[in-house]
Amino acid sequence: MKVAILAATGSVGQRFVQLLEGHPWFEVSVLAASERSVGKKYSEACHWLLDTPMPDKVKDIVVVDCKPENMGGAGFVFSCLPGELAGPVEEEMAKAGYPVISKASGNRLKEDVPLIVSEVNSEHLGLIEVQRKKYGRKGFISTDPNCSTAPLVMCLKPLMKYGIKRVHVATMQALSGAGYLGVASMDAVGNVVPYIGGEEEKIETEALKMLGTLKGGKVENAPIVVSASCNRVPVIDGHTESVFVEFAQDVSVEQILKEWEAFEGEPQKLKLPSAHKAIVYRTEPNRPQPRLDVMEGKGMSTVVGRLRKDGPNRIKFTCLSHNTIRGAAGNGILHAELLKAKGVLG
Numbered sequence: 001m002k003v004a005i006l007a008a009t010g011s012v013g014q015r016f017v018q019l020l021e022g023h024p025w026f027e028v029s030v031l032a033a034s035e036r037s038v039g040k041k042y043s044e045a046c047h048w049l050l051d052t053p054m055p056d057k058v059k060d061i062v063v064v065d066c067k068p069e070n071m072g073g074a075g076f077v078f079s080c081l082p083g084e085l086a087g088p089v090e091e092e093m094a095k096a097g098y099p100v101i102s103k104a105s106g107n108r109l110k111e112d113v114p115l116i117v118s119e120v121n122s123e124h125l126g127l128i129e130v131q132r133k134k135y136g137r138k139g140f141i142s143t144d145p146n147c148s149t150a151p152l153v154m155c156l157k158p159l160m161k162y163g164i165k166r167v168h169v170a171t172m173q174a175l176s177g178a179g180y181l182g183v184a185s186m187d188a189v190g191n192v193v194p195y196i197g198g199e200e201e202k203i204e205t206e207a208l209k210m211l212g213t214l215k216g217g218k219v220e221n222a223p224i225v226v227s228a229s230c231n232r233v234p235v236i237d238g239h240t241e242s243v244f245v246e247f248a249q250d251v252s253v254e255q256i257l258k259e260w261e262a263f264e265g266e267p268q269k270l271k272l273p274s275a276h277k278a279i280v281y282r283t284e285p286n287r288p289q290p291r292l293d294v295m296e297g298k299g300m301s302t303v304v305g306r307l308r309k310d311g312p313n314r315i316k317f318t319c320l321s322h323n324t325i326r327g328a329a330g331n332g333i334l335h336a337e338l339l340k341a342k343g344v345l346g
């Protein structure tokens, strides 16, 4: 299938281009971005930041405006537009009949829009049928979560059966999570910034939707409390999180390790091209670390360590995930593979 990427020149857009090189099912055919880039060849418009060369196939593609009439023969659209812009542009694409898989925040919490980590809540893709019926169109919007919510829900999902009551999370988030021009070097180097605008609210709301239950064409939020505190740290790629969980009952470390080890979702069962082991547990006392562990499972696995009891009914652990792969482009591609495998993309 031919694929279009909106905001293809940014940090996440580049990851899509990189990860789609040689993909067995999808081929990049349209690259769109802002006025700054429109009309230029991708190789001229894009300041390539990744550690593999820009794929030859995309170098000469001329960047277009993010309008439905420019999407050519694309079978669907990946969107990594800035949040505030994404809502209306993605809506226009869906109206024009395109399936949109979005990394942006603009549409994530809408009642009829799925918010997906494929291993965690693939059943929420049922909302696509709700959208199609409601608006009488083939096009739809399906979204991916914030990059720090993805590893959190991955770790929590297999533990939901023990009655999670409350989750506290402190994040240490990489610079690439803010985009290429996101954090000034004078703020970033040798420093920690204890504030990321809007991030805590995103984790606290998105996690409840993703861990919720699809009933009667709606998602009922999970009845848990999530409290987040977010920090920007001088790491290039990889969000690390210290997580504290309180359950309704006592749960042993051994039980939790067993749940994480066995955890898999539809992507693993269907052997989708981008599926890797969902959770990898490191037993060393000083892991996971972004520099050593961020590329586990080609950047698609959530790496967990330091699991320990924190008093009766409580545990704590550390998790790590690649923010532009599992937290962004990789998650989006896996999401698209699942939709394709289920016949939803046509």
Ligand SMILES: NC(=O)c1ccc[n+]([C@@H]2O[C@H](COP(=O)([O-])OP(=O)(O)OC[C@H]3O[C@@H](n4cnc5c(N)ncnc54)[C@H](OP(=O)(O)O)[C@@H]3O)[C@@H](O)[C@H]2O)c1
Residues within 6 Å of the ligand: 006, 007, 008, 009, 010, 011, 012, 013, 032, 033, 034, 035, 036, 037, 038, 045, 066, 080, 081, 082, 083, 085, 103, 104, 105, 145, 146, 147, 176, 177, 178, 179, 180, 181, 182, 323, 324, 327, 328
């Ligand atoms: N970075 C991450 O780890 C991460 C993870 C999850 C989600 N996200 C989300 O993904 C989105 C993109 O983030 P990013 O990190 O890739 O940002 P970025 O590196 O700052 O890139 C911004 C992109 O948006 C494009 N753009 C800006 N204004 C536009 C306009 N008016 N019309 C069309 N395109 C426009 C830019 O195109 P030009 O180059 O032409 O200006 C560029 O491609 C955001 O919504 C972000 O919240 C990011």
